[in-house]
Amino acid sequence: MSHDPLAAYPDSMREEIARVRRVVADLHAELPRYELVVWTAGNVSQRVRHPEVADGSADVLVIKPSGVSYEDLTPEAMVVCTLDGELIEGTRAPSSDTAAHAYTYQHMPEVGGVVHTHSTYATAWAARGEEIPCVLTMMADEFGGPIPVGPFAIIGDDSIGRGIVETLSTSRSPAVLMQNHGPFTIGRDARAAVKAAVMCEEVARTVHVCRQLGDPLPIGQRHIDSLYDRYQNVYGQK
Numbered sequence: 001m002s003h004d005p006l007a008a009y010p011d012s013m014r015e016e017i018a019r020v021r022r023v024v025a026d027l028h029a030e031l032p033r034y035e036l037v038v039w040t041a042g043n044v045s046q047r048v049r050h051p052e053v054a055d056g057s058a059d060v061l062v063i064k065p066s067g068v069s070y071e072d073l074t075p076e077a078m079v080v081c082t083l084d085g086e087l088i089e090g091t092r093a094p095s096s097d098t099a100a101h102a103y104t105y106q107h108m109p110e111v112g113g114v115v116h117t118h119s120t121y122a123t124a125w126a127a128r129g130e131e132i133p134c135v136l137t138m139m140a141d142e143f144g145g146p147i148p149v150g151p152f153a154i155i156g157d158d159s160i161g162r163g164i165v166e167t168l169s170t171s172r173s174p175a176v177l178m179q180n181h182g183p184f185t186i187g188r189d190a191r192a193a194v195k196a197a198v199m200c201e202e203v204a205r206t207v208h209v210c211r212q213l214g215d216p217l218p219i220g221q222r223h224i225d226s227l228y229d230r231y232q233n234v235y236g237q238k
């Protein structure tokens with residue numbers, strides 16, 4: 001009889017994992033569509049919460065397999081891991097950034113989605129280790145201030161995840177520019193994290209272009225707070 005790696009999880013969680021497989025597979029197509037990646041250089045994940053373990057310790061994450069072309073990322077190709085980054089279900093190894101995603105979920109319980117790209121303009125700011133100043137109303141809306149820089153960290157252990165959490169735990173921004181590497185974004189779900197990645201690249205480009213023409217004008221903190229509050233709590237279809 002074949003072994004079911006998800007057998008220990010409640011039926012409702014297994015159904016949610018199947019749904020999130022489709023969500024995460026579909027969202028990966030947004031990365032090349034918005035020109036945030038080349039080749040396979042980006043990844044998306046979403047948390048699935050265990051309905052009977054409130055502290056999040058039994059949650060899992062769904063992420064793409066490492067090094068697989070975006071056109072081959074079907075729901076069945078997605079990989080399910082624990083929040084320790086251990087493989088639960090998948091036919092290929094999970095993304096090489098799984099440890100960073102997992103650490104973020106472990107230490108930021110409100111986070112439901114994580115995205116990593118090497119999008120050109122945001123990564124250029126990361127290469128300089130300079131935060132993107134909040135000089136656009138669009139930045140105040142989505143980021144609530146500057147987009148911060150996280151520490152230089154080498155892939156392979158928890159150091160990237162630690163840098164993401166240390167930086168974003170003291171910022172309203174859903175995006176962090178990991179020095180010399182590129183942007184990581186978070187959200188209440190994977191779609192929100194993908195939106196943050198799209199908006200991060202857009203404002204990185206706009207502020208870069210602005211800086212070619214002169215010095216951008218600052219926005220007063222009172223206005224940044226007001227814009228952020230409106231966008232986060234009023235804007236759009238509720």
Ligand SMILES: O=C(CO)[C@@H](O)[C@H](O)COP(=O)(O)O
Binds near residue numbers: 096155
């Ligand atoms: O930054 C890196 C490698 O340095 C990774 O983000 C890869 O570029 C994408 O890796 P996979 O998700 O395909 O494993």
